[in-house]
Amino acid sequence: MAIVSFPSSILKVTNLAKSFGGVKAINDVSFIVREGTVTGLIGPNGAGKSSVVNAISGFTQVDRGVVELAGHDITNQAPHRIAARGLIRSFQIARELQKLTVLENMMVAPFQQLGESPWRALISRRAVMREEREHLAAAVDWLQMFNLFPLRDEYAGNLSGGQKKLLELARALMAKPKVVLLDEPMAGVNPTLTKTLQGYISRLRDQGVTFLLIEHNLSVVEAICDHVVVLAEGAVLAEGQMNELRETEEVISAYLGG
Amino acid sequence: MSSLVFYLLTVAIFFCIYSIYGWGLNLQFGLTGILNFTYITFVAIGAYFAGVAALQPGNGGIGGQYILGWHLPFPIPPIIGGIAAAILALLVGYVGLKRLRSDYLAIVTVSVGQIVWTLIGNITPLFNGWDGLAGVPQPFNSIFQLDFNHYQWIFLVICILFAVLGFWIIERLTHSPFGRVLRAIREDEDVAAALGKNVFRYKMMAFVIGSIYAGVGGALTIAYIGAFNPSGFTTMETFIIWAAMLVGGSGNNRGMILGAFIVPVLFNEGTRFLPSTPGNPLLAVSIRGMAIGLLLILAARYRPQGILPERKTIFRLDGLQQGGEVGGDRVVPQ
Numbered sequence: 312m313a314i315v316s317f318p319s320s321i322l323k324v325t326n327l328a329k330s331f332g333g334v335k336a337i338n339d340v341s342f343i344v345r346e347g348t349v350t351g352l353i354g355p356n357g358a359g360k361s362s363v364v365n366a367i368s369g370f371t372q373v374d375r376g377v378v379e380l381a382g383h384d385i386t387n388q389a390p391h392r393i394a395a396r397g398l399i400r401s402f403q404i405a406r407e408l409q410k411l412t413v414l415e416n417m418m419v420a421p422f423q424q425l426g427e428s429p430w431r432a433l434i435s436r437r438a439v440m441r442e443e444r445e446h447l448a449a450a451v452d453w454l455q456m457f458n459l460f461p462l463r464d465e466y467a468g469n470l471s472g473g474q475k476k477l478l479e480l481a482r483a484l485m486a487k488p489k490v491v492l493l494d495e496p497m498a499g500v501n502p503t504l505t506k507t508l509q510g511y512i513s514r515l516r517d518q519g520v521t522f523l524l525i526e527h528n529l530s531v532v533e534a535i536c537d538h539v540v541v542l543a544e545g546a547v548l549a550e551g552q553m554n555e556l557r558e559t560e561e562v563i564s565a566y567l568g569g
Numbered sequence: 570m571s572s573l574v575f576y577l578l579t580v581a582i583f584f585c586i587y588s589i590y591g592w593g594l595n596l597q598f599g600l601t602g603i604l605n606f607t608y609i610t611f612v613a614i615g616a617y618f619a620g621v622a623a624l625q626p627g628n629g630g631i632g633g634q635y636i637l638g639w640h641l642p643f644p645i646p647p648i649i650g651g652i653a654a655a656i657l658a659l660l661v662g663y664v665g666l667k668r669l670r671s672d673y674l675a676i677v678t679v680s681v682g683q684i685v686w687t688l689i690g691n692i693t694p695l696f697n698g699w700d701g702l703a704g705v706p707q708p709f710n711s712i713f714q715l716d717f718n719h720y721q722w723i724f725l726v727i728c729i730l731f732a733v734l735g736f737w738i739i740e741r742l743t744h745s746p747f748g749r750v751l752r753a754i755r756e757d758e759d760v761a762a763a764l765g766k767n768v769f770r771y772k773m774m775a776f777v778i779g780s781i782y783a784g785v786g787g788a789l790t791i792a793y794i795g796a797f798n799p800s801g802f803t804t805m806e807t808f809i810i811w812a813a814m815l816v817g818g819s820g821n822n823r824g825m826i827l828g829a830f831i832v833p834v835l836f837n838e839g840t841r842f843l844p845s846t847p848g849n850p851l852l853a854v855s856i857r858g859m860a861i862g863l864l865l866i867l868a869a870r871y872r873p874q875g876i877l878p879e880r881k882t883i884f885r886l887d888g889l890q891q892g893g894e895v896g897g898d899r900v901v902p903q
């Protein structure tokens with residue numbers, strides 16, 4: 312008898328709700344993200360996708376519901392504490408650190424650096440420099456993968472829109488996350504590079520990194536998502552694999568009729 | 570000794586002290602983006618506590634009344650001054666830095682400045698009220714027994730030592746991963762938080778370390794002048810330090826030295842030689858304020874990053890252990 316083993320859920324969202332004044336951005340959302348998968352989060356504009364990402368990552372306080380990361384309740388925790396648990400998010404509108412160079416943007420990402428303590432920065436210069444070299448090597452690798460290496464010493468504020476999105480993604484990955492929430496990482500990125508990014512995401516997934524991916528381009532979603540959650544008006548409309556969902560009446564009407 | 574040498578020594582001493590002030594403010598604002606509009610209050614707290622740590626116990630007579638009076642030898646008073654300023658920064662930081670918006674702290678600092686100024690002036694038993702402290706002993710001069718003119722040389726050496734140490738520390742911090750996090754917070758707090766940095770904690774550290782610079786600078790000031798009262802820490806003083814930072818170049822500690830030379834030394838000292846008008850004794854002070862204001866406007870117009878802007882960090886990449894060619898097996902650099 313074949314034993315079908317499902318990977319366990321690493322991220323679990325239960326009955327999430329959030330209103331801004333009268334607007335119910337998240338009505339009642341529950342879903343799970345299994346470890347080592349790419350889970351897509353799709354839906355029309357205003358469906359509440361970004362709000363869900365903000366809620367999970369601690370950037371908005373939810374009114375109701377529970378978020379669990381690897382079995383720990385992280386609901387409404389401070390963003391830096393959630394990040395410290397290995398959940399890193401990107402922003403829909405790229406938020407590059409403008410007056411830091413591309414390479415410096417990358418170098419901020421590693422968690423708990425020795426030299427981030429002022430005391431260590433003063434007295435343990437050698438150890439700090441050694442660690443910097445290690446991070447630098449990793450940063451250079453990432454930048455080369457994302458075609459950003461030639462721009463390494465440019466201020467991030469001077470990049471083009473697409474390059475900023477790439478840097479946003481590279482910086483998130485530089486943090487060695489367990490779970491990555493990507494809010495439209497491919498928007499504004501050219502088609503060739505989009506293909507390359509898809510390849511990287513799939514390969515990182517194979518190495519055990521878990522993704523929750525907001526993406527508008529459904530063929531990208533179909534190509535790399537193992538599972539897809541469809542949101543509409545702050546609630547889960549449907550779930551499943553993209554090829555099945557394409558046939559679903561509700562999904563079609565949500566996207567086309569609205 | 571000629572009066573010119575005497576004067577130049579005075580200027581050199583204040584140049585060192587203003588550089589020290591400036592580095593602290595630069596750490597807070599230039600690096601971290603913290604708006605501290607009452608930096609001089611932290612200078613004052615440092616000065617007062619260093620003063621009462623160095624003075625003999627107050628007897629309520631000519632020397633006035635004040636707390637402590639521990640009669641401690643140099644360099645303990647500056648350390649106490651630094652600690653006192655740090656404690657005030659912790660208190661203010663807990664109120665003002667918890668909130669996310671930086672303009673919230675700006676308002677808090679302005680209020681704190683007013684409150685501290687009024688309290689110190691009115692509660693005479695603290696630091697002798699509006700008359701302030703006087704007769705604070707000069708460091709080491711009980712050993713040297715020099716007259717004030719010759720003693721200036723000793724004090725200049727002390728100030729240079731403090732400035733060199735202060736510069737060394739601030740440069741290390743600025744160009745370390747710690748400084749990088751502070752600049753990340755300045756650019757976008759949310760990004761820093763999303764990368765696991767405890768924004769409140771880092772801002773607090775920057776605020777406290779910057780205030781230690783203020784406190785130690787204040788301690789040197791009172792050790793030099795021997796006296797300090799509330800007229801020494803008005804809003805105008807904060808304005809001068811801010812102007813020095815903005816003109817010299819915020820985010821650049823060398824620019825700060827230049828700013829300390831241009832604003833407090835050239836503009837502030839230079840305008841001392843304006844002829845005084847008998848009918849209007851405050852005219853010179855007003856002209857000084859206007860001159861610095863004009864300088865700021867010109868700097869904002871023609872040199873918004875300051876004369877020496879923040880330097881770009883360029884990493885040296887030679888000899889790195891790299892993971893291989895693009896698209897190689899190692900997708901995750903481990």
Ligand SMILES: Nc1ncnc2c1ncn2[C@@H]1O[C@H](COP(=O)(O)OP(=O)(O)O)[C@@H](O)[C@H]1O
Pocket residue numbers: 331334335336337354355356357358359360361362363
């Ligand atoms: N900070 C906010 N304040 C007020 N309304 C908001 C806020 N964030 C999101 N909303 C509203 O919540 C709804 C969902 O928005 P969002 O999560 O950005 O959708 P999506 O990312 O799916 O396009 C929208 O109606 C939006 O206007």
Ligand SMILES: [Mg+2]
Pocket residue numbers: 360361362403
């Ligand atoms: Mg969105």
